Amino acid sequence: MxxxxxxxxxxxxxxxxxxxxxxxxxxxxxxxxxxxxxxxxxxxxxxxxxxxxxxxxxxxxxxxxxxxxxxxxxxxxxxxxxxxxxxxxxxxxxxxxxxxxxxxxxxxxxxxxxxxxxxxxxxGSPNGEVAGKLGALWGAHYLLSVNGGMGKLVGGIGGAPGIQALVIGAGIVGRSATNVLSSLGARVTMMDVNIGVLRDAQYLLPKGIDTMFSNQSNIRQLLPHVDLVINCVKWPKQRKDHLITRDMLKLMRKKAVIIDISADVGGAIETYRPTTYEDPVYEVDGIIHFGVDNIPGAxxxxxxxxxxxxxxxxxxxxxxxxxxxxxxxxxxxxxxxxxxxxxxxxxxxxxxxxxxxxxxxxxxxx
CATH class of the missing domain: 3.40.50.720 (NAD(P)-binding Rossmann-like Domain)
Incomplete structure (x- = not known):
């Protein structure tokens, strides 16, 4: 052929x-x-x-x-x-x-x-694994003040704590992002709707990771305390609701970062829109959004x-x-x-x- x-x-x-x-x-x-x-x-x-x-x-x-x-x-x-x-x-x-x-x-x-x-x-695709790892690194990048962020180092230093991160989705993408963030010293909460997956993650991933059931109520509780959100959930295209709505952004700290790896317009993150590496981020209500829809391309x-x-x-x-x-x-x-x-x-x-x-x-x- x-x-x-x-x-x-x-x-x-x-x-x-x-x-x-x-x-x-x-x-x-x-x-x-x-x-x-x-x-x-x-x-x-x-x-x-x-x-x-x-x-x-x-x-x-x-x-x-x-x-x-x-x-x-x-x-x-x-x-x-x-x-x-x-x-x-x-x-x-x-x-x-x-x-x-x-x-x-x-x-x-x-x-x-x-x-x-x-x-x-x-x-599962290797693209998901590399997207999760790169998504975590881009999150760390955009939290730095020289890149428009709030000026936080992902892992902290002696006398100053590391960041609080929320990873939504505990599949290949979410576990890869969590692994990188926790290795860098972040405190990570990982969410999923599958309790079995969350249970297994406690043994597969480094210690110091919290797990929670994924729903909007739990996300609302965490948003005021997190510096970085990484969405790894592919949202069913027929659904019209969202996990994080625009109204929920006001709960977050200014210059916090959202990395939407799943890159679904009208998906889990209501305020997501696709971007490219030439112009990768934009702000909505003071929250930095990273929207590159082919993250592994880097x-x-x-x-x-x-x-x-x-x-x-x-x-x-x-x-x-x-x-x-x-x-x-x-x-x-x-x-x-x-x-x-x-x-x-x-x-x-x-x-x-x-x-x-x-x-x-x-x-x-x-």
Whole structure:
């Protein structure tokens, strides 16, 4: 199969879904891999390393879309890519389809076979782990007065205490953020709706971490005392309420920081809006908000190595067996099937956008 990847169009995004290691595996298996020039440059993978792995270098995405049967990338397709898709082409990337009706319209109209990569992970995405760790570090960064914050050092010093932090969500993202903050000396309260997860966290994470059940009442109690809030909860898109409303910001200390890793507009944090690394923060009622929606893009080398390895089995299976047989063989890949030659198969997207769908199982005869 002819597989193509290229430099991401999204601003501030330098991650790659194929490092030279994965390219060498694919070419050794008889596949052709097309790589756009400069694809991995900012992630520490120069063009020469792809050539040595057996890739064929191309000028850019237009050439690759024209020639590749399978397009693999990191982020959602953007408007400048819409017209480049062709019928029957296979797409594997983080589509976030439920939140993007226009993108779904294009996938269906173009009759491509599209997989939502973020839904195919059996053990959770490495992107979540790095987002949690980086989110904690950005929180520490913006608490410093030189960066607009209240002038607090996350871990304190002799005679002056460290910060109080609230981490909402105890999944991979929340545990990663908590681990970094507690290691730096912060006093952390971690919230979740799963008491079993909170119980396990007491044994997995460093001592000195408090756990609480996640609800708005408990959050209200804590907000006057915390310097940093990190939201790691993916909010169901059909819900219209929020965990932290704009009205609740008045409970917080001025220049406190909210890092919304989940990056849901209208989500758990009512006042969230997406930003980029070029202009990452904004203030609402005296509270600093960090809204970058591709946080792992700041550490593209580390993230790419782990992420590429985590999804490679899916990419290799699609290349070896075709998308239909690959999806039949693996329920996690099948879960990510979003559009199949004009038919919507993605459950969340159908629910949120009120569209008709055919399940992947029915479509593939599983």
């Amino acid at each position: 002819i597989i193509g990847t290229f430099k991401e169009c999204k601003q501030g995004e330098s991650r790659v879904v194929l490092t030279p290691n994965e390219v060498s595996e694919l070419t050794a298996g008889g596949h052709t891999v097309l790589v756009g020039k400069g694809t991995g440059e900012n992630a520490g993978f120069p063009d020469e390393s792809y050539l040595e792995a057996g890739a064929v270098l191309k000028e850019g995405m237009e050439e690759i879309y024209a020639d590749a049967e399978l397009i693999v990338k990191v982020k959602e397709i953007l408007p400048e890519e819409y017209d480049l898709l062709r019928e029957g082409q296979i797409l594997f990337t983080c589509l976030h389809p439920a939140a993007n009706r226009e993108e779904v319209d294009v996938l269906l109209d173009k009759k491509v076979v599209a997989f939502t990569a973020e839904d195919t992970h059996q053990y 550490a593209p080398h580390t993230t790419s190595i782990a992420y590429a390895a985590s999804v490679f089995a899916h990419i290799q299976s699609i290349a070896d067996h075709g998308p239909e047989e690959a999806a039949r063989r693996n329920p996690y890949l099948r879960r990510g099937l979003t559009a199949y030659k004009g038919i919507l198969t993605h459950e969340e997207t159908a629910l949120i956008q009120q569209r008709e769908r055919v399940s992947a199982e029915k479509l593939l005869g599983v």
